[in-house]
Amino acid sequence: MxxxxxxxxxxxxxxxxxxxxxxxxxxxxxxxxxxxxxxxxxxxxxxxxxxxxxxxxxxxxxxxxxxxxxxxxxxxxxxxxxxxxxxxxxxxxxxxxxxxxxxxxxxxxxxxxxxxxxxxxxxxxxxxxxxxxxxxxxxxxxxxxxxxxxxxxxxxxxxxxxxxxxxxxxxxxxxxxxxxxxxxxxxxxxxxxxxxxxxxxxxxxxxxxxxxxxxxxxxxxxxxPALLSPATAEALTSGTLDDGAVAAALGRASLPTAAADALVGEGLGHLERLTLQDTQRRIVDAQDTPAVELPxxxxxxxxxxxxxxxxxxxxxxxxxxx
Amino acid sequence: MTGRPSTSPPPRRRSTSRRAGPAGGTAAGPLDVDALLADRGTEIIVCCGSGGVGKTTTSAALALRAAEQGRRVCVLTIDPARRLAQSMGLTELDNVPRPVDDVDDSAGGSLDAMMLDMKRTFDEVVEAHASPEKAQQILTNPFYVALSSSFAGTQEYMAMEKLGQLHGQDNGWDLIVVDTPPSRSALDFLDAPERLSSLLDGRFIKLLLAPAKGPARLLSAGFGLVTGAINKILGAQVLSDVQTFVAAFDTLFGGFRQRAEATYALLQAEGTAFVVVAAPEPDAMREAAYFVERLGAEDMPLAGLVVNRVHESAAAGLTAADAESGADRLRSSQDPDDVATGELLTVHAERERIAVREARLRDRFASTHPQVPVVPVPALPGDVHDLEGLRRIGRELTADGTAGATPVD
The missing domain is CATH 3.40.50.300 (P-loop containing nucleotide triphosphate hydrolases)
Incomplete structure (x- = not known):
């Protein structure tokens, strides 16, 4: 009415x-x-x-x-x-x-x-x-x-x-x-x-x-947001991209090579967080209320x-x- | 019927050594959680803060760490996440503490845990203070049902009531850790007892009681106008329900006030330590600052501030701006290691920006509240839902925590 x-x-x-x-x-x-x-x-x-x-x-x-x-x-x-x-x-x-x-x-x-x-x-x-x-x-x-x-x-x-x-x-x-x-x-x-x-x-x-x-x-x-490409994620988790490789790249960019260890750790932490996000996203997607995402x-x-x-x-x- | 709790604080007689608060002395160092837990003088720890900052996890982690270091601990939680509750054996909702399994008791300690059942606690108070017949009358009254299940301050009040009960029981505990409800404002928790007792002691209630008690001269013309208006709006049934409720409740008033006063004194006592919990977000830090000031004003013993989910700078020498410009340079390279390192620098830049924003909030708190000891707890990637997770938080809360944490963004 x-x-x-x-x-x-x-x-x-x-x-x-x-x-x-x-x-x-x-x-x-x-x-x-x-x-x-x-x-x-x-x-x-x-x-x-x-x-x-x-x-x-x-x-x-x-x-x-x-x-x-x-x-x-x-x-x-x-x-x-x-x-x-x-x-x-x-x-x-x-x-x-x-x-x-x-x-x-x-x-x-x-x-x-x-x-x-x-x-x-x-x-x-x-x-x-x-x-x-x-x-x-x-x-x-x-x-x-x-x-x-x-x-x-x-x-x-x-x-x-x-x-x-x-x-x-x-x-x-x-x-x-x-x-x-x-x-x-x-x-x-x-x-x-x-x-x-x-x-x-x-x-x-x-x-x-x-x-x-x-x-x-x-x-x-x-x-x-995912900040690492699939190739980088793969290289990081498989260990092919290690502290030494990152340190060398940092050196070529005139950045302190001592940061390599921390950068690798942060990269792995980032991937872990994204994995946990994906697990929860699948749970949300599996039910019938539509979801929108904000970064x-x-x-x-x-x-x-x-x-x-x-x-x-x-x-x-x-x-x-x- | 003399003063409410806040108007008659007990005289200050404790040392000021454990006090922080805005009125304290020189700038504080970090919060020494292990010293707080080891001090046998600490009998009660109250964790408070705004909703969603990890209060329940912090309370449980403090309780477990204390137990595994030899204290006999009881933890009162309000609304733990399901899996955390299960891991602590909080499956039976019978409103009494139960032993938690798998606690390392080699130091001679123990851990009991319970989850607060607000309505049941209220019912028990009524049953303890009224004759069986009168209790029955109260428990079935629709206003009591509304009050005990959804009055905005009931959960806060009942948490304090339960704390008083647990503290009074002789169950061998030497430390009680209490979580506080996720109030819209952390302050509700201090105000609830007074709010409830002033409500039950209000002028309107007195007038409602007057006819039941006899002296008709109290029935002023103004009151007739009021009851007329209420009957018109809500229907006559409501006023008579309220009257029945209030009359039945009257006998409990004195008991309620006494208990509220006793609880208030307990919170102020030397053996109590408040731990304010926050997350490095503007709202939560603002609420924490407000709470710290309020505890000081009420003469409540503050141990310090726990800031959960902190993002620390992992590579301190590398600023966000440096990382971003480095990422730009490496991105166009043909070498896959350069490209990957460029992406890692993007991750680092974002993390740095978060760390800088959080550091600004924490610095602001530290400079406006220099006497309050603070301990940061790094953000962990997942939720805590077992004793091992609680132990990890316990280590992060103390000096042990420096080794081996995975940084997350």
Missing amino acids: ASWTPLHVVTGKGGTGKTTVAAALAIALAGRGQRVLLCEVEGRQGIAQLFDVPPLPYEERRVSTGLDGGEVFALAIDPEAALLEYLQMFYRLGRAGKALDKFGVIDFATTIAPGVRDVLLTGKVYEAARRTGDTGYDAIVMDAPPTGRITRFLNVNAEVAGLAKVGPVRRQADSIMEMMRAPSTQVHLVSVLEEMPVQETLDGIAELRAANLPVGRIVLNLVR ALPDGVDLGAVFDLAQRLRDALVRADA
Whole structure:
């Protein structure tokens, strides 16, 4: 029945670059003349740090341009502010709203009943996804809680079911669930090509599916590119390329020959890492959720790097859709 | 109902020898992990840091090394990777420590391990403090179920609760190593007990309890307005569930506060050492710096910082720029050894750039926190999932680690 703005929920294990990928995706989606909302729900102010702006208030702020001149807006959703706004919007509570705050009910409700808190956080996204006209968006990207908690977070219906059996919060939860399960929503899981994060990602996908939540893509972040040709890899592992051969070559290039030992060691370490990556890549390829890869950037992540990742992400998504 | 833990710290009476922290004295050397583990005065080691930095592995490696050097150790883990859990025998989830097999006990030590079951720990607290009838009432209340299984601070609180229990038990352990939950912010772990106890002690709860207790004069007009609003929004069932829960829980409040205070004092005690764990990434190092400062402010004993997954420069004389220009020169050569060496120089250049970026982050930490001893642990190619892997990490954490590590990129 209802129609919503496309929603991209980005989750991932800690340390895999979830916020970076969410920001890159928002930039990638903001094509010419388009408006994209990037929101965070965990109070970490990760978006502000990435875009190098002051901490975000509970207010939609323009933080960046998109890849082709679109606009990216950011919002840090705070459950207490969302509850007050919600009460104001739906009940025009006025004095009672203030009293709720004074008696510590807001704190209580958003702390003791986690389901209620999640309804408020996702409820704000729901509100933005229903907007049309000048304040509406072409896409919404949510920097969501980590993989271990994502299904519980999105599955607000089940969470509040035990607490509120009837009433407006319950109805709100039902509407949010309808949006979360609609084809306009996709949950993307950020991982790195290491054993534990890949396992956690596959577990997360199984949980999302069991809750009827739509899984989008696996984003394999921080992937190491292969820097050695097959011939060099072969020569290195078979030992035909040894310290002596490398030292001689270094000498011809007027470089310190004493580095040969370390270079061979680093080359072997590089191959070992790639082998481990390939093992995990095969595991990811063997399941049916499509994956896109983003490279590790040796100089780390700054705003320029986020745009670089956005371009790669868009190329990968366009290629996959073609 | 006097002050919460943080308002009544015990008087400072310990020596400052083991303290690091921003308030410490002169610049610290590297963190001497073996000395920390060998010191019989160290009774508790708490590993903390942001998610994904290898806290669980570090805790397990510290515990194993201590055990194999003669300590009688219990390690409390939160969420170990499956294969690591299996290798430590953590297959039974019964919320009690079990001996770990294949630990070298020639030095007279031992290792027990357990994985925290958050809800079960909470249930046990309730059962220990309430009559069977009242406990039953609490355990089946929907608000208790929500609170005990998903309240944002429950896991942190229960980890500390379990630590208090283990420390109080006479099981022959002389060292307890505790991993902390992967909080969105490492600070949740210090705040959780206070947050929970202030929540349960809040004004709203008091008002909810008032009708149950009698004095109707507490039912102010404002409160009527509030309950009216709640009933309107959530439905009347919710408020009555909350009221039942709070009334049943009331008897536990005193016990909770006492335990929170006792745990807080335990964390501050002389025998406790905090080890902050980080990875050489901006977020993790920022979080680590924040944590170090916070531990100092709370008067908690900090032993030092472990930086995992560090890429050290293997050929220190060869900069990234030199390697790149050398690679350019060799690439066009006809000699296959030259071409291969050119590629190796590319690998080295990338590694150098990573090492330089990481060194900058570590230097920044060192100059802003000169009193904090730091130990780097090199990046290993694969995950650690057996005791041998933990032993290797243990060696890397200490002076033994200098030999034989394969560099990875």
